[in-house]
Amino acid sequence: MVLLHENSFLGDVAVTDATGSPLNSSAMPVAQNPLGKIPVLERDDGPAIYDSRVICRYLDEQAGGRLYPAAPRLWETLTLEATADGILDAAILMLYETRLRPEEKRFADWVEGQWAKIARALDALESRWISHLNGPLDMGQIAIACALSYLDFRHDVRGWRNAHPELAAWHADFAARDSMKATEPVG
Numbered sequence: 437m438v439l440l441h442e443n444s445f446l447g448d449v450a451v452t453d454a455t456g457s458p459l460n461s462s463a464m465p466v467a468q469n470p471l472g473k474i475p476v477l478e479r480d481d482g483p484a485i486y487d488s489r490v491i492c493r494y495l496d497e498q499a500g501g502r503l504y505p506a507a508p509r510l511w512e513t514l515t516l517e518a519t520a521d522g523i524l525d526a527a528i529l530m531l532y533e534t535r536l537r538p539e540e541k542r543f544a545d546w547v548e549g550q551w552a553k554i555a556r557a558l559d560a561l562e563s564r565w566i567s568h569l570n571g572p573l574d575m576g577q578i579a580i581a582c583a584l585s586y587l588d589f590r591h592d593v594r595g596w597r598n599a600h601p602e603l604a605a606w607h608a609d610f611a612a613r614d615s616m617k618a619t620e621p622v623g
């Protein structure tokens with residue numbers, strides 16, 4: 437959604453809601469994505485495509501392609517996107533553990549193992565990636581900003597900003613963009 441705002445491409449994509457989980461995929465677009473996950477993008481010119489990274493790259497190309505730079509910077513952009521995706525996957529698994537798993541079956545060490553992945557990723561962003569994050573706008577920055585906003589949304593109690601002041605300052609600036617303000621998570 438942030439990419440659509442940044443590329444002024446909102447009017448070219450119809451957005452529909454879907455909710456579900458590994459315990460209930462009945463409302464998910466499983467015919468379009470056998471993994472039963474959102475987002476999925478249905479296209480007029482080919483089969484449905486899925487996974488945020490695939491969809492974002494496709495939509496950026498359709499919109500004129502300004503959020504994926506040429507190599508060699510591209511490899512950094514894609515690595516940042518993958519880092520954001522990994523943070524989000526771990527954050528969602530933590531949420532499922534407390535929301536979906538019966539209390540007597542919950543495994544605290546496993547949850548901490550997921551948080552440890554996120555914490556290492558945050559450390560890497562703070563120590564190695566600030567200069568890229570401050571460069572020309574790209575999809576890596578958007579993905580990381582969304583992942584950090586998701587941590588605020590679902591795992592605020594972990595206080596990710598405490599040990600990551602430069603990342604926190606970068607995120608504060610980025611979150612003030614119209615595209616981010618228009619797409620803040622609710623619910």
Ligand SMILES: N[C@@H](CCC(=O)N[C@@H](CS)C(=O)NCC(=O)O)C(=O)O
Nearest residue numbers: 456457458472473474475487488489
């Ligand atoms: N790496 C995937 C992750 C997608 C994902 O986990 N989506 C969640 C959103 S809540 C979902 O659909 N979960 C349902 C499930 O895992 O069954 C992407 O970025 O598209």
